[in-house]
């Protein structure tokens with residue numbers, strides 16, 4: 515039997531989930547893996563805080579040295595979040611020959627190359643399954659089950675907080691701020707929830723996922739990132755009338771040496787499988803040349819699902835002994851100069867304007883679209899309101915740059931009161947064209 519002592523950095527949502535799993539399922543782990551995992555110390559900011567999950571008070575410390583310098587602790591599991599001091603603590607864990615398991619997607623996306631280099635130099639491991647999509651074992655699937663594939667595309671919902679907000683806004687019509695508060699209370703949101711609602715959390719995760727899937731580093735600076743803060747109930751309702759559901763999507767495609775990677779809200783057909791992914795659930799489609807289309811679905815946030823991924827990594831790290839695996843792609847801060855990043859992708863567009871209710875306005879706007887080579891699929895004109903009228907355009911496939919140019923020109927027309935929103939429409943990524 516293997517006895518393993520771990521040090522935990524953090525005892526918040528994820529940390530308490532890990533602790534509960536280790537307590538509740540210790541017999542299961544012993545029978546399956548012949549392994550006993552013991553918690554040696556838990557680092558927190560405030561050792562006197564009353565905590566919802568009870569643990570022996572002697573386990574808590576606010577001194578990192580109590581973990582890093584303990585020779586009996588061989589694995590450090592980090593879920594304190596943020597870049598510093600998490601990065602400094604992890605680097606000193608490596609220097610002290612300890613393997614690290616982390617849920618910290620921001621740290622991984624920003625400093626993966628540096629962390630991995632230090633781990634490798636010290637002959638220890640770096641495990642990060644929990645950093646992407648909570649309980650879904652997506653990293654293991656890509657690294658250990660799809661090695662024989664060339665992965666061309668992935669598209670998914672990889673942020674639980676925003677999916678929870680969009681689901682509630684559509685189904686219950688609640689207000690953005692109060693739904694975000696619920697997501698925070700449920701333990702889904704980041705310490706600073708702007709990382710969720712501005713799309714950054716999904717951007718960090720897409721950087722990690724697309725790098726391992728495409729076997730080429732995709733740094734965050736090459737990922738287009740928009741969040742959901744501009745999405746209104748009106749957009750969702752207009753979209754539903756057109757047969758669409760709103761989701762925050764993370765999309766990455768590789769064609770030859772060219773990669774496009776983007777995170778933004780998008781309409782998808784309401785009968786697309788991703789439209790059925792509700793609340794904090796996540797789902798990821800992957801398209802490999804051998805395996806074809808693959809979809810993974812599960813809880814993308816929360817204490818127990820994320821704890822499940824952490825404990826699985828702890829077990830894998832124990833079993834690896836000193837034979838840890840490291841990435842085999844060019845894992846530097848910058849992308850390889852063999853890779854080209856494309857920012858002029860093609861989607862359909864939903865464009866919602868408020869215009870003056872006057873003859874000729876529609877023709878003028880259509881003329882601007884035509885000048886930029888954007889073809890209109892349909893136009894909806896709704897109720898009047900004080901001589902102003904809402905106009906919703908749906909385009910055929912159009913280039914990102916052409917739409918941006920057209921919208922800039924439309925926005926300065928005197929008859930256009932406001933450009934209310936411009937939302938991409940994703941039709942058939944990774945699934946049969948019927949979506």
Ligand code: NAP
Nearest residue numbers: 524525526527528558559560593594595617618815816820
């Ligand atoms: P959290 O609830 O805010 O917990 C953070 C924990 O870390 C707290 O126990 C806090 O101590 C401790 N901590 C923070 N800064 C510290 C410092 N400087 N020194 C000592 N202790 C410190 O956060 P969380 O939701 O568990 O998330 C943690 C990490 O997991 C983040 O990287 C997040 O992105 C990632 N993650 C979260 C989820 C999720 O569903 N929540 C899912 C996947 C990944 P105190 O308790 O004393 O304040």
Ligand code: HSE
Nearest residue numbers: 673674675702704815
């Ligand atoms: N804040 C993240 C989310 C936690 O909402 O998906 C899981 O990584």
